Amino acid sequence: MASVSASLVAPAQRIAARRQARPTAARGARTPLRVAAAASIAEIKGTGDLPAVKLTSADGCTATAYLFGGVVTSFTKPDGREVLYVRPDAVFDKSKPISGGLPHCWPQFGPGDIQVHGFARNVDWELTKKTEGSNPSIEMTLLPSDYSKKMWDKDFKVTQTITLGDGKLKATLKVWNTGEEAFTFTGSFHTYFAADIDEVAVTGLKGCKSLDRLKDEAGTVAGALTMSGPVDSCYYDVPSVVNLAVGGGNSVAIESQGGWTDAVVWTPWTDMEACYKEFVCVENAACKEPVSVAAGGEWEASTILA
């Protein structure tokens, strides 16, 4: 399948493809050691022939976003390291949300009245803007449909903007209330990070109030979080930067801006025997209190991964 995104092929193939793509220098000519990547935005067919967009920034980062669910499935750093994780049981046939990457839970983090994690990751978003440049950006838009109205009878516009470059991926969720009455929602960027679970350490949450959702037990974070069993916990009023050690000496700085107030950490542990050692979810969220948006009002929150 020639059109499959490079981020979805095996690492060895990717390295071979990168080698092939390198320009060959004329014998004896002096060439710079590093050739800057040509920044681009390419509309591609991803896995399952689903429409996707691949962004490449001038500093050599890449990202792939699917219009189904508006989910970012891949973010690679200039050294080729993949930051995100897509579960091996992910399906790309629209029968359920794509399990992994950087999806969003909206308009419900869950549990609650509608399906857990809301409907926004179950539906097609429209590609509404492409901004070329050394740090390229795309905007995807979601509007109400008969499907969403059956679950949540509100008028809204939601955009998800993805900007890539300077070693970072920025995802911004913006919500407009286009109806006549205020509405409330909860939500998150439910980010799956590629990680060696035995080496995971989440720092920056010390002193935050927490809720262990598995034990239904409130607490206060004492220090770095490491994983030695299933975790499904919310942390409230968290600082704007949380650091995630993913193993092999690598880490990701997870910065939040705007309306995200909380964080969620999740590892299914042996409930997902086939893959639990390879990822952890660290989510920017607004889940402690519902967010209220007045009629005609708007709300915005961003996550920056570096």
Ligand SMILES: O=P(O)(O)OC[C@H]1O[C@@H](O)[C@H](O)[C@@H](O)[C@@H]1O
């Ligand atoms: O819907 P997904 O991607 O399988 O993730 C499910 C998990 O998502 C997490 O955000 C929740 O805290 C967990 O309770 C839940 O099990």
